[in-house]
Amino acid sequence: MKTLDELLHEHEFFKDFKPEYLELMAGCATNVIFEAGQYIFREGQEANVFYVIRHGHVALEIHDPRRGPITIETLQEDDVLGWSWLFAPYQWHFDAKAVKLTRAVAMDGKCLRMKCENDHTLGYLMMQRFNTVLADRLQQTRLQVLKLYD
C-alpha cells in the first residue's frame, strides 16, 4: 500500500515537489473515497480542504431553482478540486458531486495555511501551483462563455 506522500508524488499537481515538502504536505493529507452521486461539498459550507483527484469524475454544479443543478465544469484524475480554502471567507462557491466512484487525497486547508505561513518558500510554491490552476480555469471559462460552437 502506498503512503500518502507517494500518492501525492504521483499527482500532477505535486510534480517536482521536493521530498521534504511532500512529507510536510502528507502531514495535512487524508485518503478519501466518494461514491457516485455523493456530494463532496455544498455551496456556502465552510471550505477548509482541497482535493487532489486520483481517480474518478467530479461535477461542479450550481443550483438554479428553475432548472435544477447545472454542471459548469467537470474534473478528473490529476485535477485539483477547490481553491476556496485559500481565500477568506473560506466558503465553497459551488456544489461538488462525485459523478462516479472517486478516490482523492483531501488536504486540510487550515493545516496547510499554517505550514505556508511558517515557511514562505512553501507558501510561494503553493501559490504558484494554484495560480497555474486558476489561470487555466479562467482561460477555459473565458472560452466557455464565448459560446464557441454557435
Added chain:
Amino acid sequence: MINLTKTPLMTQKQLANPMQPEPFRVKRVMKESYDTFTLELEPIASERLFTFVPGQFNMLYIFGVGEIPVSISGDPNQPAMLVHTTRIVGSVTKAMSKLKAGDVLGVRGPFGTGWPVSDAEGCDVILVAGGIGLAPLRPVLYQTLAHRDRYGKIVLLYGTRSPEDILFRKELEKWRARFDLEIFVTVDYGDSDWHGNVGVVTKLIPKAPFDALNAVAMVCGPEVMMRFTAIELQKRGVRGDGIALSMERNMKCAIGLCGHCQFGPTFICKDGPVFTYPQLQSWLAQWEV
C-alpha cells in the same frame, strides 16, 4: 510536414463543367438536433458515382433560393450516396431543412483540398471537432476505420454546446464501443442527466491518450476554437506542421475566380478548405481578413 490531399483524378473528370449544377434527389432527411440536419442525396443519373476525399465540400443549390458550400459528411467508400450535414443559419439552409424525400437540388463539386488522411498513416490520428465541425471530420473516421491497421491510435475530441446538440449520437455510441477508437465528448453546460465532461474541447487535449511526437491532428470548428486548439496541441507537443485546420468563408464560385472567399493570400475554396496550421497561423488572429 503533412500534405493536403489533392482532388482524385476521377473527381477531376466529374468537374468537366464546374459551374454546372447536377440534379440530385433527396433520399432521406435526418434531424440531428433542433437546428442541424443531414441530407442523403442520390444522383438522378443512376450510373453516377460520387468520388471525393474527406474534407472536400460541394456547392448545394436550392433552386430559386440560392447556393451555399456544405462539407461532405458521408463515407468516401460509398460513392453511390452523397451525404451532407448542416445547421440552419440562413435562408438557403432554412429552405434545405424543409426538403423531403424525392425533392431535387443542384450539386456542384466536390471542391477543395482534403484532410491529410494518407500522411497520417503510421501516426496517431487526433480529430478535434467543435459543434457542426464534426460533420467534415466524419469522413476521416470512416476512412481511417476502414483501414484501421494503417494508423496508430485514433482519438476523437468533440466539444459542443449541450448534450442536445451532440451530432451523430447513435454512431458515436457505436464507435465508442470499439476498442480501437477513443472518443471524448464535452459540452459547455450539462443538466443533471448528463454524466459526461463539461468544459471546452481544448481542456480534453492535455489528457487525451496519444503520442504527441508522432501525431497528426485534424481540427474543425469555429475559428476561435481552432486557434486555441492549435495552441493547446502544440503545448502538448504536437508539431505545428502536423496540424490541419478546415476553414470556412462565404463562397460563390468555388473555383477561385470570384474572390469572395479570399483569406489573406489564399482562396478558401481553391487552396483550402483544409490548410496546414503554418499556412494559416499568422492570419488567424488578424482582424478583418
